[in-house]
Amino acid sequence: MDFKIREIRTAQGSKKLVRERETYFRLMQQGLSNNQACRIVGINPKTGRRWRNGRSADRKQKAAPPVRPGVPPSDTSRYLREDERIYIADRLREKVTVRAIAGELGRSPSTISREVRRNRHPTNGQYRPFAAQARADARRPRPKPGKIKQNPELRAFVQDRLDLRWSPEQICQALRAQFPDRPEMHVVHETVYQALYVQGRGELRRELAKALRTGRVRRKPRRQAQQRQPRFRDPMVMISDRPAEVDDRAVPGHWEGDLIIGKDGASAIGTLVERSTRYLLLVHLPNGRGTELVRDALVGTVHTLPAHLKRSLTWDQGSEMGRHREFTVATDIPVYFCDPASPWQRGSNENTNGLLRQYFPKGTDLSLHSREDLAAVAAELNGRPRKTLGWETPAERLHKLLAA
Structure with missing residues (x-):
């Protein structure tokens, strides 16, 4: 062998190790292991692996291609030649x-x-x-026709479900369930979004974008949540003191609550979501959202529930729950409060409030909706399949619990 082991083993740079690379690969072809070849050449074993695999050892940067005799040189094209x-x-x-x-x-x-x-x-x-x-x-040719555009039956199915305000993911799961042996009817939810969002494709009616939960026609980043720091006369019991059985959602009867606010903060609708089944109850507040009005409306709503579905209520620190102690006395349901600016502690309720904005847009007068209107909206949402429930509906899951 005409190559001597390096005496100076400090970093030499990639361009100064050309002879070392060639010798390393010659040793590997002779049957030596990576560690043996690296020890002879005088390099770190990670450097040898990087040369051999054509990538950096830490996978954070692309390494230069290895030097191998007889290998066609690769250019910078993303496509294979x-x-x-x-x-x-x-x-x-x-x-x-x-x-x-x-x-x-x-x-x-x-x-x-x-x-x-x-x-x-x-x-x-x-x-x-x-x-x-x-x-x-x-x-390779672009642009390609979309799958939804090419299949009239698939396009009609997606459009019908969007008219019913189903989410793209719910539509995709329904397609797989209804057409299990027809892969041409299977799409992922991103395909539906692209058919709506990408301008000029015309795969779905443009007005269907209004049926999406957000009502947007293009993607938009999330905003930070508003911070609230209300004060109560009666001391709050924080969510950290809530029983452990609430967290795992195994026991039904634990609810999350909040208000959705109407135009100029003058009207509101109460929302109660059961953590185990995601079952929704809407609280009618036609005369405003004062503390006494909210207390009385909540008491009237939860009194319609069976005893085993009245275990606890988790709320944010909104001022409308100023009479939470009186609510607990009237219903025997303890109220637990989330930490400030922590909406994820009531995730099921926050998600449901987002769904409700399809029916009750921001900036509208919510007092115009009757109790019957609220019951119809709640029934429609409770009849939608949910991914978190294994694509069962909240109504089906609640019915199973009541039957048991």
Whole structure:
């Protein structure tokens, strides 16, 4: 061997280790292990693995492609070339691993794995480079027609469910349940969003975007929650003192509550969500949201529940619950308060309030809605399948609990 072990082993930079790289790969071809070859050349074992795999050891930056004799040089194109596909086919016939091929070509292992999986022969599974190149070229032209646009039956199904104010994810799950053996009717929820959001596609009626929970026609980042710091005359029992059985949602009868506020803060509707079933009750507040009005309305609503569904109520620190102690005396239901600016502690209720804004938009007078209107909205929401319930509806889950 005409190569001497490095005497100075400080960092030399990638350009100053060309001879070391060539010697390292020659030693590897002779059958030495990575540690043995690195010890002879005088480099760190991680450097050897980076050279061999064509990526950095910490996976945070892309490394230069390894130097291997006979390997076609890779350019900066994101697409594999025909000569690279020929090389992949040759190495696969030699039973070389995908990760080793990726290192030799200076590509990501996932690139090679995806190439073999997508472009191999559909029947016998063999990877044929020229056929693979033809398949890749056929898929490359843009723009592509959307799946929803190409299938009138699928488009009609999605449009009908959007008219019923179903979310795209609920629609996709319903498609899989109703057409289990028809993959052409299966889409992911992102496909539905793109059909609505991407301007000019025309795959779905543009007015259907108004049926989305947010009513938006394009994506929008979330905003920070408002901070509230109300004060109560009666001391609050904080959520940290709530029984442990409430957290795991195993025992029904624990509720989360809040108000949705109307125009200029002059009107409101109370919302109660059962944590175990996500069952919704709407509280009619036609005369405002004063503390006495909220107390009386809540008392009247929970009195309609069976005893085993009246265990606790969790609320934020809104001023409307100033008479929480009187509510507890009247109903025997303890009230627990969330920490300031912590809406995730009432996650089920916050999510439900977002759904309700489809029916009760912000900036509208909520006192115009009758008790019958609220009951109809609650029934519609309780009849929607929920992902967190295994695609059962809250009404079905509550019925099972009552039957048991």
